Amino acid sequence: MEIIKCQDAVDLGVKSAEKSAQIINEAINEKGSARIVLSTGKSQLETLNHMISQPIQWEKVEMFHLDEYINLPENHPASFRKYLKERFTSKLPLKKAHFIDSEGNVGEMIKQLNEEISKESIDLGIIGIGENCHIAFNDPPADFQTKEPFIIVNLDQACKEQQVGEGWFSSIDVVPPQAITMSVHQILQCRCIVSPVPFLVKAEAIKNVLESEKITNQIPATILRSHPNCTLYLDQDSGSLIKEKVL
Numbered sequence: 442m443e444i445i446k447c448q449d450a451v452d453l454g455v456k457s458a459e460k461s462a463q464i465i466n467e468a469i470n471e472k473g474s475a476r477i478v479l480s481t482g483k484s485q486l487e488t489l490n491h492m493i494s495q496p497i498q499w500e501k502v503e504m505f506h507l508d509e510y511i512n513l514p515e516n517h518p519a520s521f522r523k524y525l526k527e528r529f530t531s532k533l534p535l536k537k538a539h540f541i542d543s544e545g546n547v548g549e550m551i552k553q554l555n556e557e558i559s560k561e562s563i564d565l566g567i568i569g570i571g572e573n574c575h576i577a578f579n580d581p582p583a584d585f586q587t588k589e590p591f592i593i594v595n596l597d598q599a600c601k602e603q604q605v606g607e608g609w610f611s612s613i614d615v616v617p618p619q620a621i622t623m624s625v626h627q628i629l630q631c632r633c634i635v636s637p638v639p640f641l642v643k644a645e646a647i648k649n650v651l652e653s654e655k656i657t658n659q660i661p662a663t664i665l666r667s668h669p670n671c672t673l674y675l676d677q678d679s680g681s682l683i684k685e686k687v688l
């Protein structure tokens with residue numbers, strides 16, 4: 442895993458967006474199109490904001506959505522599909538955007554997504570890391586075994602608390618208990634992974650991810666250390682607790 446230390450969240454957004462654009466453009470040059478996976482959340486705002494101004498032939502890019510709460514209406518402020526539509530897909534002429542619409546028949550939705558994502562390889566995954574070290578909604582102990590691309594998971598207390606802390610929900614009681622998430626196995630199938638992780642609230646998580654002696658499903662993001670092409674972007678705050686020898 443390569444680690445890039447940035448000055449602040451904006452610098453991190455610029456650098457991770459430029460790296461992402463490079464990966465997308467290489468894929469387009471090689472095979473005429475690119476397939477990407479996008480994360481959401483507060484930590485992804487600067488990256489997405491700088492992505493949309495990158496010199497990319499967006500009509501050759503197909504996008505997949507990483508995770509979504511089950512039964513959360515799209516007009517809810519915490520809806521991840523609302524987040525991506527407002528900040529990304531509505532601003533770009535994408536080839537196709539695959540959203541997790543978790544309000545209808547969830548089983549059918551997952552079946553369709555599994556079929557779509559399995560058609561071709563994914564060139565780039567932009568993958569955030571949560572305060573509880575989750576990737577997507579794979580909270581600890583994460584399922585490292587399943588080969589299904591999208592799965593249903595229960596959200597843990599720390600994950601719900603983070604969402605309330607960031608202001609997406611008014612209290613823990615109203616955070617949906619379940620979500621559809623891309624599985625850990627499927628995330629690892631991305632040819633390249635860019636992981637933007639700014640902010641002080643992530644410092645403890647980053648320390649745990651980088652300093653854990655072993656890769657473990659109790660610290661789900663440690664699995665990113667096993668990926669052959671993963672770049673982790675930290676700012677001064679999120680990287681403030683790690684020992685220099687790790688860098």
Ligand SMILES: O=C1O[C@H](COP(=O)(O)O)[C@@H](O)[C@H](O)[C@H]1O
Nearest residue numbers: 480481482483484569571577578
């Ligand atoms: O909850 C999630 O965690 C990560 C990071 O989100 P953030 O709220 O800490 O910025 C996010 O990328 C992912 O899509 C979501 O499941």
